[in-house]
Amino acid sequence: MKRTLTILSLTTSFALALGACNQESPKQQQEVSAPAQTVEKPESAEVVQDTIKKSIPSEATGRIGDASIKITYHSPGVRERVVWGGLVPYDQVWVTGAHKATTVEFDRDLIIAGKSVGPGKYALFTIPGRDEWTVILNKNWDQHLADEYDQKEDILRTKVKPYSLEHPQERLKYRVEDGGEAEAGIRISWEKIGIRLPVAGK
Structure with missing residues (x-):
């Protein structure tokens, strides 16, 4: 049991x-x-955001025709600031970057905005406007911002029209475009605005 x-x-x-x-x-x-x-x-899902507060040393390179082009600049960010008419005043010479002058260097003759420019290294400045920008190439490439800018040292001044970007650009960006038989040039874009400087090989 x-x-x-x-x-x-x-x-x-x-x-x-x-x-x-x-x-x-x-x-x-x-x-x-x-x-x-x-x-x-x-x-x-986390979206990676640009949290760097400083302007980033940057470079854009490319070829137009037989010429090699290198653009060296510091790229600032928008960081929720008012850029045009605020951080970057209208109708004033702008370094088109940050810190040292933005430089453009090429090793062959180029036709820039219809004008022949010999090989060398130049500072690139702009004068932003609401409806029209002035793009400047200046002999004095080794300077801080536009502190030493002198119009007498300009080798080129040309007018371009700004256009609206399809997507906002957080950081200032340069791009060298070789359009072959079509349009070629240097494009600058930041925030919601872009410009194009026409460039052709010789």
């Missing part, structure tokens, strides 16, 4: 333990799958 009771007791204990295991399985399954569900949520 005692043996029968012992067997029944063991059987009951085993059944209770098995039932407990079966009850815990869904919870365990939920705990395992929870992280996967969290990863799949759209709000969990």
